[in-house]
Amino acid sequence: MVMEHIENNGYREIDSVAPRDRYARGWHCLGLSAPYKDGKPHSVRAFGTKLVVFAGEDGELSVLDAYCRHMGGDLSQGEVKGNSIACPFHDWRWGGNGRCTEIPYARRVPPIAKTRSWNILDQDGMLFVYNDPEGNSPPAEIAPPRIPGVASDDWTDWKGFRQIVVQTNCRELIDNNVDMAHFFYVHGSFPTHFRNVFEGHVAAQYMNGLAREDIRPVAAGGAPQLIGNTSKAAYYGPAFMIDELTYHYDQFDMESVLINCHYPIDLDSFVLIYGVLVKHSPLLDRRASEHMAESMGRYITKGFEQDIEIWKNKTRIENPLLCDGDGPVYQLRRWYEQFCVDVADISADMVERFEFELDMTTPVETWREVVSEGLALRSAEASR
Template sequence: MTTADEVRTIEADSVPARFARGWHCLGLARDFTDGKPHTVRAFGQKLVVWASADGRLNVLDAYCRHMGGDLSRGTVEGDDVACPFHAWRWSGDGRCARIPYARRVPMRARTASFPTLQQDGLLFVWNDPEGNPPPDGVTVPRIEGATSDEWTDWSWYSVTIDGANCREIVDNVVDMAHFFYVHYSFPTYFKNIFEGHTATQIMKGVAREDVRRPQAEGSGAPKVLGQTSVATYHGPSFMIDDLTYHYTDGDVESVLVNCHYPVTSDSFVLQYGIVVRKAAHLGEAAEEVARTMGEFIKIGFEQDVEIWKNKARIDNPLLCEEDGPVYQLRRWYEQFYVDSTDVSAEMTDRFEYEIDTTKPNAAWRAEIEQNIAKQNATAESRPV
């Protein structure tokens, strides 16, 4: 029997030894099409990525099954990658295609290959600890703005996060309150929907008047008033956010991609990209707006990174009514770490939860007004 005075302890199992089943984005496809093999460290191993002569991207385990040479330090020969040690040539399906000095290729000359997907200028790789191919129903939807002349090109960013597990970033899907304290946004509406392999966050917010933003600096510059966001994880690691910023001179429609892939159990590569619709009121400034928004979002992610690097892993978070459905999200997320036969209905059945923002909004509005009053008092006390 517990009492009110009993100290709450933090419970935390070790991070999972396996890596999530699903499509993971490795970055912009064009970064791998220069005719050279590329090293990618992911899923606890080293991979080699290269483009075949027809432009198709391939991903294999980087170590040659002959004598252990590093294929990512080899060369691309036509459709194949050649080992720098003995020039064994490996095709994208994992088979040894040729041994220059041998009469025949050994029958068992196979290495680990990963299914790939090139879509919207991005490269995806499928990871499954059980070795199964991607099911037909598990897909990544197309992003209209990524292939339209009416939108900008990708502004893309990447950073390696050490000392944190991937679950830390996924928790943000349900964490309404951190947007106010960490990202200086004032959430006025917040709802989550989980179903199948997707997890959605719907948020509306207004800009905090007590925090200066780069967009608001300069005389006559348009100011951001707020944002509307519908962000969905499609699988364990790829989120598409239909994000509209509301400025004093009009709305700016954008699509933000927030994605990651694990390097080890306690490190991951965080990537995000943004495309912006070339609205009439933006004129020739659309590309610059995309870059500015990307840099602003970068600041927000850096704020998250500082939290992740210094926080404790906690499996039994102590929650209040205004916190989001953390336990339900983690139950949804668990489906990607168990065998496919162990995925249960409670992990995939539709679940909806809308947070009552009445109390948070009242408290935050009072805090903002107090901060503004302090700022005004400080400004008035400065000598002229």
């Protein structure tokens, strides 16, 4: 625990209790599914252990515990044989359902020869794995929603799909769902509307924003100038966010879908995964539309890198000191808690509907002054 207080002077104690020794129950995206379908085993460190991901000759993906139940060989270093993964140590074969299918040097397979098989979902070009400390199967109603733009001629393919290891607990990422003010100071966006709605397994953020004129580059040669954006970003479960994001330019709008998701490596690190689909604009030809999508992918990458720099240097705070311009941090963490307890222990206040809309009057007035001062300074520097 990190503490920083002087009781006689009334300083507030910073409480950074270690994260709960448990991984969230729910669907977690392991990235695009196509790279896992190359007929080779793939090693993934997740949920404090190692997994092996492979596709059999039938093309079906499977996820198993990576360590062979026989003598501990690493299945991810083995070989795909038929629809099974063969251990490199003694060639025991394991099927996608976790059962041992063959031991070449034995007359029979022990009836108890079984390893853990993980529930998976291959959907919209992404591979999901379901984690549940209690070992229950995933309820149908919490499956990640489909993304209509995938495989549509009206939309691009996935752009900027990246995976980055972040050395902190994944709850630090979840807190961003209610953190309105950091968009101005960290990302150079100017929020003008901000609202949260939590209900059931969904936590949504609605935001309208303007691009900060004092720091945005001036478009040259008639290129489109970014004006702002409209966003509906929702976590569906503890680890998979879909952001329906429209960028407003001076000449047109660009509709996009941003995927922001993660899976924990252990309690102190996670893999951040993100990518974007962009709807082709009728005002642009396909080449120009693809170029805009790639630019948006780079822009989004820059935003996540800004967050990562903050996460690398901050401390975990269980009792943040909040003001009236902050979002519902404690309510969001209460919502997130439903995924970290047994199903029988989920309480009504974790899942019942909660709505909160920030009064943006003060921040908008304050930030307009900041932007005006920045523009005046930039104008003065340009005239020298």
